[in-house]
Amino acid sequence: GQNIDQPTEMTATEGAIVQINCTYQTSGFNGLFWYQQHAGEAPTFLSYNVLDGLEEKGRFSSFLSRSKGYSYLLLKELQMKDSASYLCAGMDSNYQLIWGAGTKLIIKP
Amino acid sequence: DTAVSQTPKYLVTQMGNDKSIKCEQNLGHDTMYWYKQDSKKFLKIMFSYNNKELIINETVPNRFSPKSPDKAHLNLHINSLELGDSAVYFCASSQGAGDVNEQFFGPGTRLTVL
Numbered sequence: 001g002q003n004i005d006q007p008t009e010m011t012a013t014e015g016a017i018v019q020i021n022c023t024y025q026t027s028g029f030n031g032l033f034w035y036q037q038h039a040g041e042a043p044t045f046l047s048y049n050v051l052d053g054l055e056e057k058g059r060f061s062s063f064l065s066r067s068k069g070y071s072y073l074l075l076k077e078l079q080m081k082d083s084a085s086y087l088c089a090g091m092d093s094n095y096q097l098i099w100g101a102g103t104k105l106i107i108k109p
Numbered sequence: 110d111t112a113v114s115q116t117p118k119y120l121v122t123q124m125g126n127d128k129s130i131k132c133e134q135n136l137g138h139d140t141m142y143w144y145k146q147d148s149k150k151f152l153k154i155m156f157s158y159n160n161k162e163l164i165i166n167e168t169v170p171n172r173f174s175p176k177s178p179d180k181a182h183l184n185l186h187i188n189s190l191e192l193g194d195s196a197v198y199f200c201a202s203s204q205g206a207g208d209v210n211e212q213f214f215g216p217g218t219r220l221t222v223l
Contacts, residue, residue, distance in 0.1 A: 030209050042113075042199060042214035043152070050209070085150065095207055096164075099152040 002026050004100035006088050011106045012078055020073045020086050020103045028093020032071045034062050035087040037102065043087055046073070075105075083107045112136050113215040115200050121221045122190055130185045130218045132200030141183035142201040142212065143175060152199070158183055159205075187220075195222045 003025045012018040024032060031050035035043040049055055049064035049071060061074040073086055085102035092098055113134045122128055134141065143155040156175045157164045163175065172188045187194060197217045203210040 033211075040217075042216050044214070045211045048209070048211065087152065089152075091209060094164075095209065096154060096157065097152075097212065099154075102150045 002090070002092060002098045004088055004090055004098055006086075006100040006103045008101070009104045009106065011108060012075075014078055014080060014107055014109050016078050017074065017076050018078060018105065020075075020088075020105065022071045022073070022088030022100060024069050024071065024088070024090040024098070024100075026090040026092040026098055029066065030091040030093065030095055032062075032064055033089040033091065033097065034071075034073045035089065037085045037087055039084070046086075078107050080107050080109070113200060113202055113213050115198075115215040115218050117218060118216060119219050119221075121223065123223055124190055124192060126190050127186070127188045128190060128220075129187070130198055130200075130220075132183050132185070132215055133181055134200075134202040134213070134215075135181065136202055136204075136213060138202035138204050138213070139180065140203050140205060140210075141177070142203075143183065143185050144199040144201060144214075146197045146199060146217070148196070155185075156183075190220075190222045192222050195220055 006022040034046040037043040047062035054063045059076045064071045085104045087102045088100040089097040140159040142157045144152045155169045174186045176184045199217045200215040201212040203212045
């Protein structure tokens with residue numbers, strides 16, 4: 001079956017660094033997406049990885065290891081506005097996204 | 110200039126009623142989607158549709174049906190609403206089908222069935 005696992009909730013301090021992990025199992029693989037979803041709002045695209053390694057985009061970076069079925073999202077210099085849910089989604093061989101339940105990130109001052 | 114819009118934002122209705130949610134995208138995308146996000150926050154794909162193909166998630170009851178009057182619109186019709194249909198429904202779109210493309214989401218419609 002297809003499955004995405006990520007922690008339900010994490011807490012971090014403003015200014016710190018946090019890593020949100022995701023493991024995936026998909027039927028075929030066409031890449032791994034990370035989306036951000038603030039409470040009551042729509043998910044918005046953060047990053048896409050299809051090759052192994054780290055993709056850096058400002059304060060956010062995303063890593064992929066295809067052999068391990070593993071990805072993480074790294075958030076640096078945390079700001080209060082980063083409080084949100086972070087959704088991991090794997091794209092299967094039919095180009096359909098398989099979504100995790102999201103990790104709710106709580107930032108404390 | 111909203112990219113993906115949905116109406117209504119909130120919908121409260123009684124069990125057994127029939128309702129529709131409208132979705133429009135002005136991005137010129139070929140593919141549109143409907144997702145259901147339940148209280149546990151899982152996003153579950155219900156339908157993906159382009160002008161060639163409708164892909165239905167087999168777990169979606171046939172009370173749910175997508176209607177696409179043109180490429181920019183994909184409306185969701187729900188018949189005989191049930192309590193378990195209460196959720197947030199998101200419309201999304203992406204450029205092309207059968208390829209890797211970022212999906213753009215609408216603001217969501219919170220459906221409450223009483």
